Amino acid sequence: MSKESFVIRVESSRGMFRAEFPSNQATFGELQQKIQDKFGIAPDLQVLSLTRPSQPQFVKSNSKDTLAKIGLQHGQVLYLILATNQSEAVSTKQKEEKEAETDKDKPKAKSVTLKTSEWVNDPKHRVEDTGPKHVPFHEWIEDRQKKYANQPWNIDPPTFDYKPIKFENHVEFSKLPPNAVIKRQEYRHCDVIRFMDDKPIHKFKSEWEKSAEIQRAAYLIGRYELEENALDEKRKGKKLLYANVYALYIPPQKGEVYGVKLLKDPHEGLVDKVIAACGMERVGWTITTLDRSGKKYHGDIFMSGQEIFTAARLQEKYKNPNTGYSRFITLITRYGQKEAQGFQISDQGVAMIRQGLISPDEDRGFMKVNAAPPKVYLPAVINENKQIPQGETFLPDALLVNVLATLAKTIKPMFQHIHFPPNGTLEHLSKHLAYHKDKPKHLAFSDFSLLVFLPQVMDLELVCEVAQTVSKKEKLKPELEKRLDDALQRCLP
Template sequence: MLVRIRSKDGNFRFELSPTSSISELVNKILETTVDADPSTLTISNQPRGNETKVSGLRGRSLEALGLKHGDLVFVSYQARAAPSTSVEQGDVDGQPSTVKSVTTKNVWDAVQEDAVDSYWRSKDGKIPRGRDSRFCKHGANGMCDYCMPLEPYDSAHHTEHSIKHLSYHAYLRKIAPTSSSDSASLLPPLAPLTYKVKVPCPSQGHAPWPAGICTACQPSAITLQPQPFRMVDHLEIASTDIIDRFLQAWRATGLQRFGWLIGRYEAYDKVPMGIKAVVEAIYEPPQEGELDGLSLGVPWEGEPRIRELVKSASVPLTIVGYIFTDLDPTVEDRTKNVYKRHSQSYFLSSLETIFAATIQNANPTPSKSSPTGSFASRLVTAVLTATEDGQVDVAAYQVSEQACAMVDADMIEASVDPGIVRVKEDDQNKDSARYVPDVFYRYKNEYGLEVKKSAKPCFPVEYLLVNVTHGFPQNPSPLFRSAKFAIENRPGLEDQRVESVLSALAKIGAPDIHDSRHSANDDGQKRFELARWLSDMHLVSFLGTTQLISESDMNILIRTVTSPTLLEDTTSLDALLATDGWQTLMTFTRESAPQRPTSSAPDSSSRMDEDIPQDVFDQIAAQDSDSSRIRVCPHCTFENEHSGSDCEVCGLPLG
């Protein structure tokens, strides 16, 4: 007979004989669970109540228990305690040793979430409303249906304010109102989406895929639909200088560029329980740019070093996404660009969408609301592309969980048409077995009716995208105050050299700046210039590769140069000036500094022509001094008497 089982692990069916012992059913149930404690296993004929421990039913047959063909049995259990770690203590005064048992918590309880998640879990997230003079008939301290706070997922509020997606935490409150608390007794409500065949099959009735497959292990048919929530609601660029500096490479070469967005996550007040990604810098990995694209390696060189470095900033930073250019100047006017990404073509190409899904799969978000301890990803895809009037603007997106699951199951591929995604065919090759279930999508036909259509062999890429708004702050306050140092991995265009660093430090007079405890009358202007020059992500990253500064001193360096009060109170430099790494850097700066030129006028003992007046020698010396200020920019080859440390034409450092 067929016995149906329902537990927190899902629904299952087992073929058993009416005379089978309850122990056979228990063994099959345990195979479907995750680390269940058999002693706590209970069964019931109701979803709630009437639970009976199976340990008290041993020896009885299914028929004797009253089970018939097709009956549904509700199963519950507690997870088995993790293997205890025994710590033995030696005998003391002849007393026997004691053993302490240490047990671990659930996977999701041990997850360290981002600070913004901890912030929203501590809030109720309700949307406050003021007293309505038309309908509220109560006093100032009263409350009614017209003025009581709304839930963060209230659909009318989202429609009124043109908010297309729920925020991540608003979505959590909607699907599980009590999931916001940290109670360990609650089952996490978010299950990561997967379209892979379950191996081994839960039914254990056949050989594993690709040798066999059944309804218990094969994925269900997929219907593509807009994702109701988004992991990040807004992308904020801390300063326009960050984008301008990134664009300089494209302006100089015409080749497309790629960069990783370094920043942090903060609460976003324009959306109920919203989250925004704040970008503080762009790190450019090794890459090969082309006029119509680029190629790069993933994972990229130096990724572990950069991730560890930015964690030590005054506000811990991480990688919040990536950005790339897709700009093509028009033939008629080279100052304008081709408008190619719009509703009549595409926003992200199919190839870019699959790349975004791959990156998001590799960077999941730690979450206490998922049984695996992680869910989805907060990495944002940003594109610098042309607007309708030919100017350059940022567009930001994420790809849906369905897109990530389809890429993870190797179900889709890019097509020649950038706005179309192709669905792959089944492949039962032993080494690369692929099962592709039926895929459908809905659209409105010419009569305004919703039609369901098969997505095989292809479907529009827009079904996999999630829009993310973007912008710049009205009052910029970036952590990095400078963006003038040469950017990494721009060979032939910008070169990062130790000599450039030492020259700039000597020009500022850094070797003469000491800890304020030893030099109370230190030059404040020098400190200000040094602080502003050091506060550059590309400079800090480069110093970490010179081996002149130790790892611990690098942590002090980045923490110092990202201090919010760095330019207002330059005494914050004291911790950096006292490090061994800084002293080493200053030693090299002193040794590499050029000697001060002496007077061009010869002394009386060596003068070759006594008839030449002294003012002639002074004039020659002045001309030599003027000619020494003539410098050639290594980037644009402009030769002139530059007044500052940057080229007056291209704006890049003279080096």
């Protein structure tokens, strides 16, 4: 883009693009033509707004009016409002263009998704997994135990110590950390993320798609379980580590067009106690995104730099304290697509972020090598056999570990309802009880969002007893039901 060019950014539920002109004397008709070329929507069917679609301020101009006359500024965002049929047509056009580009250029590796993994589960159909091959961690260790039977020091996975070194009077070369040579991880700590109940994730996705210009996130609540490998007949008898998901928890957050920021959760401790009472834990998180492909990214952005950074922090937070490894998963949910993509950040990637080597770049598809502070040594970062200078960027795909994503063949919900809102109040509690007044308590309270709300208004120990009973689908004992009724009378007006 030349310095003299004039750029208008056009944003829609199907992504954003830059319309570039020689100057602001270009006409509105020329802008409409660029939109038609990009999205396939004729000028007379284009609905443009100066403000977000929630409070639109429509652009009403003649096709011969200049952009300067309309009052548009260099870099300004216009919002293209798409009807349902238009959105579907744009999606089809983008898919066809992407397939054509893939045929022309060497494709990037793709992850196995909810859609493809369902085919994998069908023995009549086989789907080729063209993505990087990752071995279950326990198999990887077993193979190394055989290979290095006489060299036990080589069995454990590599450790990554990139801790910065301050230069003092004298630093021995042997004490400097090694360079960070980025390599794809051969193993994965969790193999499959499987939804045992499809209602929570479908509700989360459908509510987001009503206003998809703002991204959302939710924690995946479930259990890690080692089970027989039912996805690959060639590996029959082997086991996979599943993250079985039964519920979603929506934490405080700030959603933006290109991402979401998790905010401090004042109830985090209470929520985790209730989750544990149900015999579960936070096994991952899901984040939404619009389309964000581009040639400079060599196709899709699987995870943005900021998503990788946050995911690495979450993996660090929810790692196993005994092993130091994390099984925490990131699930990418895309607009208008049934399938989702599962990832982890490699152990090396987590270490590089933890020790300050890399950080998200302003360009969301890249990570940046951090500049060393004065009198501090940071190891060099090597990616694809090239050193990335400090302050420069690189595509972070090699830091990702693919995780299979699927729905359970047989749905096994833990909770009966998904009615209670994630930001519930006493008023919501009162309405919920009135609606379910004729049901036994273990059914009326069989709503995960309700259970994690209750510690805000009554005794935590009592709530945990109720949650434990409800999650097992057992009736409340008379003594427990009486204590619950007494607590409800105290907290409800």
